[in-house]
């Protein structure tokens with residue numbers, strides 16, 4: 001399996017060559033040169049497998065330059081009951097016949113990003129050890145991604161994490177989750193400025209190529225291909241858990257932001273998993289819903305701050321991978337679209353004239369559908385699910401259920417992905433239900449744990465000095 005760029009400007013590379021990188025050299029995203037297609041017999045054989053076995057079956061097809069035994073060991077070390085709360089790793093809960101919630105948020109940071117990030121931590125450690133290399137991960141976070149990255153990389157050999165966060169702008173729970181880590185390879189940097197300033201600082205350092213090279217700076221953002229592939233596994237797991245034969249179909253509703261999670265579902269479907277619909281749920285930041293309704297992709301000038309904050313995005317960074325498939329995996333066409341995006345701020349796939357069918361028609365063929373949700377929907381859905389089923393869901397999952405129900409079809413099981421636990425978003429749960437959500441065992445007093453962080457002003461020079469002082473050369 002080789003990887004190329006969506007924009008055609010990267011020589012074919014192996015999985016381990018793209019593992020540690022961010023964007024491809026030409027600004028595009030790394031994509032596999034084909035989707036491995038599972039035969040009927042292979043799918044049938046997967047039916048009886050546990051999570052680790054399934055993960056190996058799926059992931060190994062994309063990681064052909066990692067020896068099978070090494071990959072097995074990495075997967076077995078990652079997906080344990082100790083880290084994810086049960087042998088099931090991703091348990092399915094049934095609300096009513098034909099309506100289910102897939103629990104993806106039982107990892108250390110109580111959000112679905114752990115599922116992929118925990119694997120990434122072990123893959124990074126493995127790849128770095130092979131080359132006796134080191135990596136310094138630099139990132140900015142307003143909550144979920146940063147903590148998932150820290151919990152995945154803590155204590156890993158050859159890796160340091162420098163994570164910028166806006167001082168006093170995250171919830172007390174999120175702050176405590178990150179700042180209470182005492183591992184010497186984790187550096188929490190509280191910046192005395194809003195989140196956007198943190199992102200600007202990360203960009204400024206990443207654009208200084210000499211500094212980046214000298215201090216071996218890397219990232220773990222959502223465009224990382226290994227993260228996307230790791231997420232494809234639970235679509236398989238859920239399908240086999242809810243069907244009796246491979247002639248049945250099921251649909252998934254996916255609370256979406258950067259399109260990583262639903263992109264993984266698309267990959268599973270391309271590999272031959274009988275998924276009927278992949279329903280993209282957005283919040284008020286509805287750039288993806290607009291695209292799937294109209295064919296117009298139009299990143300927004302500003303992010304709206306909502307009560308499902310982990311879906312607050314202006315553009316969906318993984319969407320380029322899906323668009324590449326829509327235009328028949330032709331990098332020249334894709335590149336043209338992104339040039340138009342630069343120039344005009346949007347493109348319209350329903351209007352591309354020289355194709356036999358507008359490329360947008362493929363959206364249906366790929367099973368994609370969408371909808372948007374707002375604060376009032378979220379609150380009403382949390383209330384309804386609690387009242388009807390006695391289950392407390394988080395605001396992101398509520399967006400998924402709200403949109404999923406609009407697209408539900410009779411006779412087709414619908415699975416909503418639970419992307420976080422309600423304990424992470426107490427304020428919204430209080431507004432909806434008038435009470436605090438339950439916290440999982442071990443998190444009761446997280447705010448009172450000792451915290452370890454440094455404070456910096458929004459100054460790139462000081463950030464560079466901070467890193468330089470902590471990276472041996």
Ligand SMILES: *Cc1c(COP(=O)(O)O)cnc(C)c1O
Nearest residue numbers: 256257258259260261310419420
């Ligand atoms: C990251 C995140 C999402 C969005 O996932 P994408 O892969 O970016 O589409 C949704 N919900 C929660 C809780 C998240 O942390």
